[in-house]
Amino acid sequence: MPSLLVLIFVIELAVQLINSIGAATINTLVWRIATSLPFPISKQFAEQRTKQKEYLAVRRELTATSSQDQFAKWAKLRRQHDKLFEDLEKKKSALDASQATFDRYLTTARLISTRGLQWFLPFWYGREPMFWLPYGWFPYYVEWFASFPKAPIGSVSIVVWQWACTGMLTLIFETVTAIVGLAAASRQKQAVPVAGAGKRPGATASSGEKKEL
Structure with missing residues (x-):
């Protein structure tokens, strides 16, 4: 069954990728992609960003306005600021609730398509x-x-076959992770300046001559 062989390998590869990248990171990435596509979530996200820009603009203007010299303007800006802040908090709460629901559905779909198939x-x-x-x-x-x-x-x-795929992919991922870690560590060591590398030649000799004098 070549197709089943490939399917098992793909499932195990997906599980290893999810374990390496992290489920939370994948959820966040998919959420950002979803908010950039023409979905109802993206419209809600765009409204929240627009409201946030309005709030920041009013806040800057309110900060630049004196409450003593321009009290009428300051009071008007203050009311706008409070109203925008309240609306922004409501939209943020609604967006957070939508993201939580999105994460829950995405996690369920991921578990069914990976762990569920691993058992079924x-x-x-x-x-x-x-x-x-x-x-x-x-x-x-x-x-x-x-x-x-x-x-x-x-x-x-x-x-x-599933055990073999899991063992092989685990070994490959661990090897790649170790190589990347060693490469990063060697780069950090090369970036650290050597002590005394910036001293001028002959500085030690001149200091010794001064001591003799």
Whole structure:
């Protein structure tokens, strides 16, 4: 089943990417993309940004206005400031509630499409061979383990293939992470200036001569 082999590999790759990047980071990124597309959420987000710009403009003008010399203008700006602040808080609360709902639906969809399939596919295709091992190349206990738990002896089961994909991808991701960490550490060491590197040549000798004098 080549298509099922690829599907299992893609699911395990997605799980590793999610674990490496972080579910919260992915939710935030998808939320930003959603707010930039022509969806009702993007309209709500645009209204909130417009209201925030108006609030900041009135706030700057209010700060620049004297409450003693220009009391009438200051009082008018103060009322506008308070009203805009109240509207902005309401829109922010509504937007936060929309984002929380969006995150909840996105998390549910992600869990179903990754963790759910990780459990469902081995259960449903537990008896199906993914591919067959060359006949007579491996001892019986290897063939039995490769077919665990319910696939025919001599074949590789979906569970073992899933384990193999998980182990290989975990090793690759850990190796890449270690290489990136070592590269970042070496760059930081190179960026640190060496002590005494900025001293002029002969400075030590001249100081020694002064001590002798």
